[in-house]
Amino acid sequence: MSTGFDYAALLNETVEECRPHAERGQLPSYIPELKKGNPKLAGIALQTTTGLFEAGDTRVDFTLQSISKVFSLLVAIEERGPEAVFAKVGSEPTGDPFNSIVKLETSEKKPPNPMINAGAIAVCSLIPGASVEERFGRIAGLLERILDRPIKIDEAVYQSEKETGHRNRALAHFLKDINCLEGDVEEVLDLYFRQCSILVNCADLARIGMFFAAKGINGAGTPLVSARAVRLVSTFMVTCGMYNGSGEFAIQVGIPAKSGVSGGILGVVPGRFGVATFGPALDRKGNSVVGISMLKRISEVLDFSIF
Ligand code: GLN
Numbered sequence: 001m002s003t004g005f006d007y008a009a010l011l012n013e014t015v016e017e018c019r020p021h022a023e024r025g026q027l028p029s030y031i032p033e034l035k036k037g038n039p040k041l042a043g044i045a046l047q048t049t050t051g052l053f054e055a056g057d058t059r060v061d062f063t064l065q066s067i068s069k070v071f072s073l074l075v076a077i078e079e080r081g082p083e084a085v086f087a088k089v090g091s092e093p094t095g096d097p098f099n100s101i102v103k104l105e106t107s108e109k110k111p112p113n114p115m116i117n118a119g120a121i122a123v124c125s126l127i128p129g130a131s132v133e134e135r136f137g138r139i140a141g142l143l144e145r146i147l148d149r150p151i152k153i154d155e156a157v158y159q160s161e162k163e164t165g166h167r168n169r170a171l172a173h174f175l176k177d178i179n180c181l182e183g184d185v186e187e188v189l190d191l192y193f194r195q196c197s198i199l200v201n202c203a204d205l206a207r208i209g210m211f212f213a214a215k216g217i218n219g220a221g222t223p224l225v226s227a228r229a230v231r232l233v234s235t236f237m238v239t240c241g242m243y244n245g246s247g248e249f250a251i252q253v254g255i256p257a258k259s260g261v262s263g264g265i266l267g268v269v270p271g272r273f274g275v276a277t278f279g280p281a282l283d284r285k286g287n288s289v290v291g292i293s294m295l296k297r298i299s300e301v302l303d304f305s306i307f
Contacts, residue, residue: 010301011044011055018042018279018293019056025281025289028261030167033160037062037262037280042290044298045206047274057278058202063157065260066098066286067205068139068195069120070233070241075138076126077229085126088180089119091236098243098286099167101174109178115240115258118171124192125175125182132190139195145224146211147204157262158197165193196260202278205266209274212256212266234268238306245285245292253295254305265291269304 019042028034043056076085090112094103099117104110111118129135140151161168172189175181181188200208211218212234215227237256242249249257255275256268263280265288275298279290299305 007053015056022281033157039281043202043278047206047210061199062262064198067260093240113240125188153197205276212268253299259287263288
């Protein structure tokens with residue numbers, strides 16, 4: 001079926017033009033396993049209602065990292081309700097790095113938002129279940145229903161982060177002290193490290209973006225979460241999804257998006273399509289350099305800023 005627009009050509013040109021920008025970024029070194037990534041990889045995928053369009057390295061698996069925060073937040077909102085969630089986590093962006101501890105003591109004694117590590121760890125503690133496996137099953141289960149396939153984690157990345165995640169451990173203990181973390185600290189961290197290690201590729205992320213764009217309805221037409229939860233999470237993606245780079249990203253690209261330190265960006269063009277990029281070299285804020293330049297380029301061409 002003709003789509004009326006040559007998306008394939010646009011995406012190919014975009015990858016070729018933006019791939020060299022990886023030189024401006026660096027692989028993250030604080031999670032040893034991620035340092036082994038290939039900074040030259042670059043991929044972009046677009047999932048519309050008529051099909052999937054992709055160019056570059058869209059079938060290379062990588063770990064969700066912080067992109068996983070949107071799924072645990074969806075699950076927590078659905079299972080516990082927004083009031084219970086926002087009793088433990090705030091709704092304000094910060095100008096601080098994603099792993100900063102500073103606001104926990106100086107602000108309102110709760111993590112400022114669910115897209116930074118402290119907030120996401122608090123949200124993980126709210127996922128119901130008798131064991132870590134059961135709780136993880138709720139997050140992975142949602143992804144499985146969105147993607148219609150089984151979910152796996154990258155064991156090496158999971159172990160790497162579990163062994164070296166001292167800052168996340170510090171955040172979690174601080175959260176426990178200020179009554180923003182329910183249950184056992186190590187179990188909550190285990191759940192957080194597992195969700196960060198979930199494997200996806202860029203094409204998967206575009207499908208996930210379409211699920212958000214369709215207000216929580218998967219490719220088979222099944223509603224999986226409420227439109228209200230999708231609206232809340234998409235709003236956080238606009239205000240905090242790219243951490244302290246969210247303002248500039250809103251100006252340059254203008255869509256709800258969520259980045260992760262392994263180089264993925266999940267983007268949502270509400271009511272229209274899902275768009276995703278992959279490029280492991282990161283800027284100083286922990287966002288993919290190539291990903292942002294590709295999104296900026298196609299946002300201009302397709303005129304998809306929501307603002
Ligand atoms: N697992 C990473 C961490 O906790 C996720 C951070 C990210 O992707 N920005 O540090």
